[in-house]
Amino acid sequence: MSAVLEKYFTTNVDEVKVWFKAAPVSKFPENGGACVKYKDKQIAVFNFTRESKWYACQNLCPHKMEMVLSRGMIGDDCGTPKVACPLHKKTFSLDNGENLNGDLDAIAVYPVKVEDGFVYLGFSE
Amino acid sequence: MKTILVIGNGMVGYKFCEKFVAKADLTEFKLIVFGEEPRPAYDRVHLSEYFADQNAERLSMAPRSWYEENGIELITNERVTDIHRTNKTITTISDKEYSYDYIILATGSSAFVPPIPGVEKDGVFVYRTIEDLDATMAYVEEIKKQKPDGKAAILGGGLLGLEAGKAIIDMGLDVSVVEFAPRLMPRQLDNDASKVLQGKLEDLGIGILLNKGTQNIEGDGAITGMKFSKDETLPVDMLLVSAGIRPRDELAKTCGLEVGTRGGILVTNDMKTSDDNIYAIGECALLNQMIYGLVAPGYDMAGVAVDQILGEIEASMPTSIDMSTKLKLSGIDVASFGDALNESKEGISIVYENKFQGIYKTINVSKDGKSLLGGILVGDASDYNMLHQIFLNGLAIPENPEDLILGSRGGEGVSMGSVLDLPDEAVVCSCESVTKGAICCKIEEGVDTLKGLAADTKVTTGCGGCKPMVQDILDETLKASGKTVKQNICEHFDYSRQELFDIITMKGIKSYDEMLDSHGKGNGCEICKPALASLFASIYNETANEQETIQDSNDRFLANIQRNGTYSVVPRVAGGEITPQQLIVLGEIAKKYDLYTKITGGQRIDMFGARLDELPKIWKDLIDEGFESGHAYGKSLRTVKSCVGSTWCRYGMDESVSFAIEVENRYKGIRSPHKFKGGVSGCIRECAEARCKDFGMIAVEGGWNLYVAGNGGANPKHAELLAEKIDNETVVKYVDRFLMFYIKTALPLQRTAAWLDKLEGGIEYLKDVVINDSLGICEDLDKEMAGLIDTYKCEWKQAIENIEIQNRYSHFVNSEEIDENLNFVPLREQKMPELWNA
Secondary structure, eight states: OHHHHHTOOOOOGGGOOEEEEEEEGGGSOTTEEEEEEETTEEEEEEEEGGGTEEEEEESEETTTTEEOGGGSEEEEETTEEEEEOTTTOOEEETTTOOBTTSOOOOOOEEOEEEETTEEEEEEOO | OEEEEEEOOSHHHHHHHHHHHHHSOTTSEEEEEEOSSSSOOBOSTTTTHHHHHOOHHHHBSSOHHHHHHTTEEEEOSOOEEEEETTTTEEEETTOOEEEOSEEEEOOOEEEOOOOOTTTTSBTEEEOSSHHHHHHHHHHHHHHHHHOTTOEEEEEOOSHHHHHHHHHHHHTTOEEEEEOSSSSSSTTTOOHHHHHHHHHHHHHTTEEEEOSOOOOEEEOSSBOOEEEEETTEEEEOSEEEEOOOEEEOOHHHHHTTOOBOTTSOEEOOTTOBOSSTTEEEOGGGEEBTTBOOOSHHHHHHHHHHHHHHHTTOTTOOOOSSOOOOEEEEETTEEEEEEESTTOTTSOEEEEEEEETTTTEEEEEEEETTSOOEEEEEEESOOTTHHHHHHHHHHTOOOOSSTTHHHHOOOSSSOOSSOOGGGSOTTOEEETTTTEEHHHHHHHHHTTOOSHHHHHHHHOTTSSSOTTHHHHHHHHHHHHHHTTOOOOOOSBTTBSSOHHHHHHHHHHHTOOOHHHHHHHHOOTTOOTTHHHHHHHHHHHHHOOOTTTTGGGSOHHHHTTSEEOTTSOEEEOBOOGGGOOOHHHHHHHHHHHHHTTOEEEEOTTSSEEEEEEOGGGHHHHHHHHHHTTOOBOOTTSSBEEEEEEOOGGGTOTTOSSOHHHHHHHHHHHHTTOBOSSOEEEEEESSTTOTTOGGGSSEEEEEETTEEEEEESOBOSSSOBOOEEEEEEEOHHHHHHHHHHHHHHHHHHOOTTOOHHHHHHHSTTHHHHHHHHHTSOTTSOHHHHHHHHHHHHHTOOOHHHHHHTOHHHHTTOOSOSSOOOOOTTOOEEEETTEEEEOOOOO
């Protein structure tokens, strides 16, 4: 299973080589998430409407290695935007991927931009 | 400017620095700290957690930046080799020289390795530092590569050894713990307590070998076995030695300080060694001819040394030092306090043992029956904090001392007394020496959260064992001062669930965002979102399709998420009555989508393994055949279970199936604080198990007996009798009111049993409200319930008729592909998801 995990690593905006055109904005529920497929990766993308922001992270929850984070609820923990895994409510910062209510390894986060009504995700390869 | 050299950067050495900078005028002192290990001080008490996550940072007491910010020079990887007391200098291993005014020896201890022949062989490790753990883990990996059934042993059945045992079993080796004494944790437990603990550890797969002296470590280069006697050898591939500690006193010895005959730097109770300018604290210090191998006395010693250097010459260690401990060993509570083994022979023991549940408790009470001298708790240490306080403060004990471990039987009396009876000087947090008085003082200053108390007093920040007691002190103190204890649902709303219910109804608020903007703060979370979703549903009967992103995991997709992220599907089968044709249809649908099927505990059929994208298709098929949602995914009515009743049964007193169907259809779809279930039995033989339900009816001569607020689950509870011998119509009227009253006043995720438990006045009060209308709210309750029943919609029907809702059910937004990570394995005639690795 760890091979699945190794596909995902946090990408900073200055490392982006590819802006992948994922889907139109309308495909993403307000204040919720959906999953985007990019090559063999699954990326959870969140439309954080309340703050007019977008976030992206791996869809894989590192707790039990299931592809489910895009179906989790989002919100904030003392101001840090977060997602809660639908399986066991492990929460992760959408800013840096840190596990906020436990000691799991951080998840990978990716840059998102919106242009002309389309959502783009940034990858370094 | 005076220079203090702290030699040793372990937990106690660090605590000295922390206490010193908090108290001293730092312009007058220079602190230089020497650590032999590569990293700054870390928490050795929780060392076994490193096995699980290899996260050294999390164990760190403070980062390097903390030392810098406080003007402390921290030199790690540097062992001090000599102290030259005449010219007051020291030298280090790399020949650097420092002069001092004071020295704090906090050199700690090293693992004791018994001189067994062969102990130097490969594969023998000690358990003391992060480096030791790294080496151990690397070796475990090697063993696993070479053989499938690798075996490890732990030498020493003390608490560290047992923790290490569990860690190694988690890494995938077989583990045996080898102890020389006739029992486990010989310093804390008696023989009977050890037996109970042994049973529980064996259940976890840890082998326990007692009364075993190891004669020889066998093997050619690397360990292959431990020889106990001529004909007894335990084959093992590695050995972890955890057989006690030896104080690190070699530095003190070479500079001529007095040391004990069996090791340890001699100190008086002001923590001074035989040289007035040199102090020794923690596990290297020999005080009262004892080495104190616990962190709390070490911290106290650090505090005494700080005070002494700052001129408070009265500061000293107390004559008797509390060695009580409480820990969780692989989820098993173990605690011992005071004179646990009755070594003084001053006490009379009272023992409670429950072999069935694996609980052992003993207390030693003074011969006059007036004071508690010590005790042991295994399997359930929930009363430890209070017992420990009673012991420490010499509080009065009940007339029947056994009440302390058995609870008060009969009568109203509370055996333990209230936390408010504790004297102000009672030390509640022994790691940080915080008294009850200090906590109450902060509460009076206006601190009203556990977090706030932790920030202001450091209480709960050590081992965390005092948390429940601090919470009790906080709640009780607030209550006593007339302040209500706020039951805010989360950081985003300063309201309880009941207050939110009232706000939504009175202001007519319709959406989560509107509520958050007008009455909350921030952006919400996984606690307040589903709690409010439940309220909108209970108030407006809005289905989970409407505000989909505030719904809990299961509600959002109207199905129960399972282990691998697939879902299960449960159509309603009211009362458990199902036609042959319906059974065939369910079978065909399950076959079509290759679903695993099982009969649920609520008399219906659960179909597992449906992918997200399959859910609307499966439900279209089900609805076409006349089924509707079973709300198995919601905090709502699940099922009303029934026995076959007088329609078939020769003992039946009434038609339980007909009544169950009627009631299930009445309450279906109603959202509540938690799930709820019903049961209807046709006679007192109770085949429907109605008294294990949130509401249950049992047919008797002359009508139905109605029971409420029972449940199965983690804390099973029988429902309590609300009314006797009433007709169908009256049953329904009372259940309507009971449920609506619960829906309006319970906490989020509180089941009816817990709700009734907390309801002041209990069942008698509930009877008054529901039957006698003592609050004058029955008309409202009836109307609100009727409103919910009249507006029922099947939310799956709503979903499959709406293309926008159906579009939510695809794994990817940019691809029709399915999740390729789903793997199933065969199980009997069906399938199941691949097992989780961890």
